[in-house]
Amino acid sequence: xxxxxxxxxxxxxxxxxxxxxxxxxxxxxxxxxxxxxxxxxxxxxxxxxxxxxxxxxxxxxxxxxxxxxxxxxxxxxxxxxxxxxxxxxxxxxxxxxxxxxxxxxxxxxxxxxxxxxxxxxxxxxxxxxxxxxxxxx
Amino acid sequence: xxxxxxxxxxxxxxxxxxxxxxxxxxxxxxxxxxxxxxxxxxxxxxxxxxxxxxxxxxxxxxxxxxxxxxxxxxxxxxxxxxxxxxxxxxxxxxxxxxxxxxxxxxxxxxxxxxxxxxxxxxxxxxxxxxxxxxxxx
DNA sequence: CGGGATCCTGCAAGATACTG
DNA sequence: CAGTATCTTGCAGGATCCCG
Numbered sequence: 001x002x003x004x005x006x007x008x009x010x011x012x013x014x015x016x017x018x019x020x021x022x023x024x025x026x027x028x029x030x031x032x033x034x035x036x037x038x039x040x041x042x043x044x045x046x047x048x049x050x051x052x053x054x055x056x057x058x059x060x061x062x063x064x065x066x067x068x069x070x071x072x073x074x075x076x077x078x079x080x081x082x083x084x085x086x087x088x089x090x091x092x093x094x095x096x097x098x099x100x101x102x103x104x105x106x107x108x109x110x111x112x113x114x115x116x117x118x119x120x121x122x123x124x125x126x127x128x129x130x131x132x133x134x135x136x137x
Numbered sequence: 138x139x140x141x142x143x144x145x146x147x148x149x150x151x152x153x154x155x156x157x158x159x160x161x162x163x164x165x166x167x168x169x170x171x172x173x174x175x176x177x178x179x180x181x182x183x184x185x186x187x188x189x190x191x192x193x194x195x196x197x198x199x200x201x202x203x204x205x206x207x208x209x210x211x212x213x214x215x216x217x218x219x220x221x222x223x224x225x226x227x228x229x230x231x232x233x234x235x236x237x238x239x240x241x242x243x244x245x246x247x248x249x250x251x252x253x254x255x256x257x258x259x260x261x262x263x264x265x266x267x268x269x270x271x272x273x274x
Numbered sequence: 275c276g277g278g279a280t281c282c283t284g285c286a287a288g289a290t291a292c293t294g
Numbered sequence: 295c296a297g298t299a300t301c302t303t304g305c306a307g308g309a310t311c312c313c314g
Contacts, residue, residue, distance in 0.1 A: 027177075029251035029258075034171010036307085040164075052276055063308055068277060078261025089275040090314085099257055106250040109243035114166035120236055121166075124215025173287085189296050200288060205297060226295040227294085279312080286304090293298075 032077070037062055037070045039107060042096065045080060046104055049095040079103065169214070174199055174207045176244060179233070182217060183241055186232040216240065 032038050037059070044050060044058050056067055071094060074080040079100035085091040096104075169175050174196070181187060181195050193204055208231060211217040216237035222228040233241075 025255035026248050026251045028255070030171060030176055030247070031173075033247065034167060036168075039167055056276095064277070065309090066307065069307090076262055076265040077258045078265075079258075084276095087275090088314095090277090092276060099254060099261070102254065103250055106243065106246035109246045110166070110170065111163050113240055113243040114163045117236060117239065118162035118165070121214045121216075124236070125213055128213040128215075193296095201297070202289090203287065206287090221296095224295095225294095227297090229296060275314100277313085280310085282309080283305105283307090285306090287302100288304095289300105289302080291298105291300085294296095 032073065033103075033107070035070075037066055038074065041067075041070050041074065042079065042100060042103065042107065045094060045096045045100070049093050052092050052094070055094065074100070169210065170240075170244070172207075174203055175211065178204075178207050178211065179216065179237060179240065179244065182231060182233045182237070186230050189229050189231070192231065211237070 040059060041055065044055060050058065052067070052071075055071075056062065056064060059067070062070075071080065071082070075082050075094075077099075078097055080094050081097050083093045083095070085093070177196060178192065181192060187195065189204070189208075192208075193199065193201060196204070199207075208217065208219070212219050212231075214236075215234055217231050218234050220230045220232070222230070
């Protein structure tokens with residue numbers, strides 16, 4: 001359960017340098033994984049290659065704007081590849097690159113933790129809110 | 138490299154139900170992990186129990202407001218415990234709970250992926266931006 | 275079909291000041 | 295010391311229209 005020695009070392013080093021939050025590769029990645037749609041798009045693409053409108057249908061409450069933006073950033077980071085078929089009307093497909101495939105492993109770890117821990121978190125919240133309510137009364 | 142069968146099943150099921158993004162445990166967790174400070178606070182607390190001002194010094198560019206808020210949510214979710222020593226002036230310490238400890242494992246996985254992949258991502262971005270620039274000219 | 279361009283809004287989060 | 299309260303603002307992200 002303890003962190004690996006390598007990680008604690010990195011952490012200590014980071015802290016010594018004062019957690020330079022600007023130029024931090026971890027922050028860089030976390031920000032992206034944490035944003036509203038990126039992880040979901042990656043997961044959907046992990047099932048199979050999708051066309052733009054397939055993705056849009058598959059993720060109902062994303063706007064075209066946000067879908068485009070998310071796909072662009074993922075493409076820019078090299079996590080997905082984009083292929084345009086010069087038909088008319090045009091058809092564009094998106095697929096995970098090897099790099100994109102590789103993120104599925106840690107991502108799946110987090111998802112499994114989330115599912116495993118969800119019940120406990122909900123209970124903790126109820127307890128906390130109940131105590132909070134009692135205090136307010 | 139492929140997703141576990143369990144995950145793909147869950148994904149298929151999620152998609153069939155239309156990705157109910159409101160009541161989604163995964164989304165719930167991802168949103169929190171992804172926000173600006175949560176992961177960092179967890180990591181710092183993984184080193185050792187910290188007092189409020191220690192945390193504040195340890196994470197220079199967080200405001201007291203955001204630190205308090207982040208700690209409250211983590212406490213509410215049962216990931217950290219808060220202990221008040223009735224000295225004066227008061228002293229408050231924060232520590233990871235067992236649940237909080239358990240998230241370190243998937244979190245570390247993501248961090249290691251980030252560090253391992255960072256160079257590749259940077260190269261991909263440079264390539265993308267260069268192509269983008271060329272196209273604009 | 276697969277976007278881009280624009281406009282608009284809510285809310286996350288910084289700054290500042292106060293308190294038990 | 296460890297917070298709260300209030301004010302303010304940047305910008306993520308939705309809605310809408312347009313285009314090749």
